[in-house]
Amino acid sequence: xxxxxxxxxxxxxxxxxxxxxxxxxxxxxxxxxxxxxxxxxxxxxxxxxxxxxxxxxxxxxxxxxxxxxxxxxxxxxxxxxxxxxxxxxxxxxxxxxxxxxxxxxxxxxxxxxxxxxxxxxxxxxxxxxxxxxxxxxxxxxxxxxxxxxxxxxxxxxxxxxxxxxxxxxxxxxxxxxxxxxxxxxxxxxxxxxxxxxxxxxxxxxxxxxxxxxxxxxxxxxxxxxxxxxxxxxxxxxxxxxxxxxxxxxxxxxxxxxxxxxxxxxxxxxxxxxxxxxxxxxxxxxxxxxxxxxxxxxxxxxxxxxxxxxxxxxxxxxxxxxxxxxxxxxxxxxxxxxxxxxxxxxxxxxxxxxxxxxxxxxxxxxxxxxxxxxxxxxxxxxxxxxxxxxxxxxxxxxxxxxxxxxxxxxxxxxxxxxxxxxxxxxxxx
Numbered sequence: 117x118x119x120x121x122x123x124x125x126x127x128x129x130x131x132x133x134x135x136x137x138x139x140x141x142x143x144x145x146x147x148x149x150x151x152x153x154x155x156x157x158x159x160x161x162x163x164x165x166x167x168x169x170x171x172x173x174x175x176x177x178x179x180x181x182x183x184x185x186x187x188x189x190x191x192x193x194x195x196x197x198x199x200x201x202x203x204x205x206x207x208x209x210x211x212x213x214x215x216x217x218x219x220x221x222x223x224x225x226x227x228x229x230x231x232x233x234x235x236x237x238x239x240x241x242x243x244x245x246x247x248x249x250x251x252x253x254x255x256x257x258x259x260x261x262x263x264x265x266x267x268x269x270x271x272x273x274x275x276x277x278x279x280x281x282x283x284x285x286x287x288x289x290x291x292x293x294x295x296x297x298x299x300x301x302x303x304x305x306x307x308x309x310x311x312x313x314x315x316x317x318x319x320x321x322x323x324x325x326x327x328x329x330x331x332x333x334x335x336x337x338x339x340x341x342x343x344x345x346x347x348x349x350x351x352x353x354x355x356x357x358x359x360x361x362x363x364x365x366x367x368x369x370x371x372x373x374x375x376x377x378x379x380x381x382x383x384x385x386x387x388x389x390x391x392x393x394x395x396x397x398x399x400x401x402x403x404x405x406x407x408x409x410x411x412x413x414x415x416x417x418x419x420x421x422x423x424x425x426x427x428x429x430x431x432x433x434x435x436x437x438x439x440x441x442x443x444x445x446x447x448x449x450x451x452x453x454x455x456x457x458x459x460x461x462x463x464x465x466x467x468x469x470x471x472x473x474x475x476x477x478x479x480x481x482x483x484x485x486x487x488x489x490x491x492x493x494x495x496x497x498x499x500x501x502x503x504x505x506x507x508x509x510x511x512x513x514x515x516x517x518x519x520x521x522x523x524x525x526x527x528x529x530x531x532x533x534x535x536x537x538x539x540x541x542x543x544x
């Protein structure tokens with residue numbers, strides 16, 4: 117497959133011709149929301165085997181081959197040219213597909229309002245073939261150790277039909293917020309802990325959950341070791357019953373990082389206790405904050421590189437957002453919240469407002485500006501094929517276990533195309 121960035125004046129017909137593809141194949145694969153009005157800077161994943169490369173100034177057959185991980189002799193043979201032939205700028209070379217590596221892929225799915233919307237169910241069904249784990253969010257701990265279940269609808273059947281492991285997400289959410297006091301009750305009361313673990317095991321057996329995933333956030337800092345001890349206790353109980361156990365971790369860059377979201381999360385202990393962890397490497401740009409990329413690659417790398425000092429790469433799943441935000445300007449702290457948008461919605465917004473999509477190569481993130489019908493300025497940061505491929509390259513470079521998505525329901529077909537291109541998804 118090839119990532120193409122739309123240039124000024126290009127139509128979908130022009131692009132199909134460049135790659136010996138068809139309009140229907142490109143539109144269908146990408147679910148292009150604006151086929152008759154492409155946006156300059158918009159990305160398209162071209163559904164071909166391998167890719168093409170056009171020679172740039174300073175390129176040699178050797179440098180191009182090295183860039184794509186192939187010998188220059190093999191590259192010359194594939195393209196029917198002598199290995200010593202000088203290359204002209206603009207000459208087109210065919211690059212064969214690179215070997216895929218195994219990876220585990222998780223996706224959270226969060227029903228809103230007590231029911232599973234048909235569109236959310238369809239999102240789970242269409243993406244489950246690409247998933248190792250499907251994680252309904254979430255089972256909420258009650259103060260007596262019981263659990264409040266999310267609506268599951270057909271999620272267990274969808275997971276079973278696609279050989280995806282159901283992940284049981286257990287949280288300290290209370291009244292829609294992560295609760296410090298609920299966390300304190302659970303982590304300091306042995307009776308509540310025992311009842312909670314009994315309920316988790318019974319529920320997991322009822323619905324065929326095979327991984328128990330603790331996402332306990334905003335815990336009191338002084339309960340760091342209490343949380344570690346609870347996880348040790350939970351791991352012993354769950355392993356005896358044949359379950360995996362995983363945890364979610366706030367995005368830290370050091371063991372001494374301060375702040376309510378970070379201090380109780382002990383990377384070294386979680387790495388030792390859990391079968392794997394999910395690093396929540398997103399929400400640098402968030403709905404209540406100033407406009408910026410949701411998961412800029414520099415900060416993402418920093419978090420992962422710190423995690424690698426505390427645990428093996430084989431236990432780390434990189435968190436990744438499937439959405440962006442549309443901020444109304446000027447940004448006022450505590451004022452209007454940014455609106456979440458899918459990558460497809462972002463492209464449509466750019467098309468409707470006739471503005472080009474820019475790309476920040478430092479953050480590896482697309483963005484654009486527009487003015488709405490009321491004359492208000494907007495800034496949109498989102499994800500596209502380039503930003504996702506940059507993250508996949510990071511996963512492969514650092515040898516991580518895989519990728520965990522927050523969350524299904526916002527359309528991003530290019531992501532799943534690129535998973536298929538980059539990884540052999542592990543099925544447990």
